[in-house]
Amino acid sequence: MIVTIDGVAASGKSSVSGGVARALGVPYVSSGLLYRAATGLGLEAAVDLHDAPALLSHLQSHPLRLEPLAAGNRVWQGGRELTGELHSTRVDRGVSVVAALPEVRAWVDAQLRALPSPFVAEGRDMGTNVFPRAGAKFYLTASPHIRAVRRAQERPEDVPAIEAALVRRDELDRVQSAPAPDAVVIDTGPLTLDGVIQTILAQLPA
Numbered sequence: 001m002i003v004t005i006d007g008v009a010a011s012g013k014s015s016v017s018g019g020v021a022r023a024l025g026v027p028y029v030s031s032g033l034l035y036r037a038a039t040g041l042g043l044e045a046a047v048d049l050h051d052a053p054a055l056l057s058h059l060q061s062h063p064l065r066l067e068p069l070a071a072g073n074r075v076w077q078g079g080r081e082l083t084g085e086l087h088s089t090r091v092d093r094g095v096s097v098v099a100a101l102p103e104v105r106a107w108v109d110a111q112l113r114a115l116p117s118p119f120v121a122e123g124r125d126m127g128t129n130v131f132p133r134a135g136a137k138f139y140l141t142a143s144p145h146i147r148a149v150r151r152a153q154e155r156p157e158d159v160p161a162i163e164a165a166l167v168r169r170d171e172l173d174r175v176q177s178a179p180a181p182d183a184v185v186i187d188t189g190p191l192t193l194d195g196v197i198q199t200i201l202a203q204l205p206a
């Protein structure tokens with residue numbers, strides 16, 4: 001079975017997906033990491049991130065491989081691991097431009113659909129576009145301020161700057177970020193990480 005966990009930026013998707021996946025004994029799949037890796041490669045090669053043909057041709061000549069482990073996803077270009085470079089402010093700023101390109105979305109979707117199930121898939125459109133027949137779907141939210149306070153533990157900027165960037169990215173990602181009509185929406189604001197994980201586990205079909 002496939003479980004999808006979508007939601008806005010820094011709502012807890014990857015931490016929650018990791019916890020749910022470990023409890024189920026399956027891997028989780030971070031779709032955002034592929035968008036981040038495409039962005040990181042494009043920035044590194046000074047490709048114009050709005051130029052879909054140029055970016056796609058660069059991705060085809062530098063294939064990426066997602067390693068969807070329950071302990072944390074990793075992404076590789078050939079023998080080089082990119083994972084550690086992809087959660088930077090620079091990639092945060094460019095990734096929504098790359099994710100808006102239909103050609104890049106089709107390239108990511110094809111890689112995700114080729115993965116062997118079962119797994120937990122997290123991102124924006126896992127329950128709507130990529131895995132519409134998933135066995136259980138969740139959508140995480142929290143206020144921009146709460147999300148910025150959480151993300152401030154992982155970025156050098158202060159909370160107001162992070163909050164402004166999150167709101168901007170939510171807006172740029174809005175098209176692909178609608179919850180599936182059959183997703184359970186969870187406001188993670190008042191919950192601990194473990195509270196969110198337990199809420200999801202309690203609602204999974206037996």
Ligand code: ADP
Pocket residue numbers: 007008009010011012013014015016150151153154188189191192193194196
């Ligand atoms: P996303 O994948 O949606 O961007 P993350 O899983 O990276 O979100 O979570 C962002 C930060 O918020 C991490 O530091 C994580 O530990 C923390 N976090 C996530 N969910 C909660 C929660 N319910 N309560 C407190 N902190 C949380």
Ligand code: CDP
Pocket residue numbers: 008009010011013014031032033035036095096097099122123124125126169173176
């Ligand atoms: O963790 P955070 O929410 O900050 O980012 P992420 O999940 O790693 O996603 C990074 C970016 O990839 C998002 O801001 C979207 O632009 C894009 N994305 C997407 O469009 N569709 C997905 N399924 C996953 C990510």
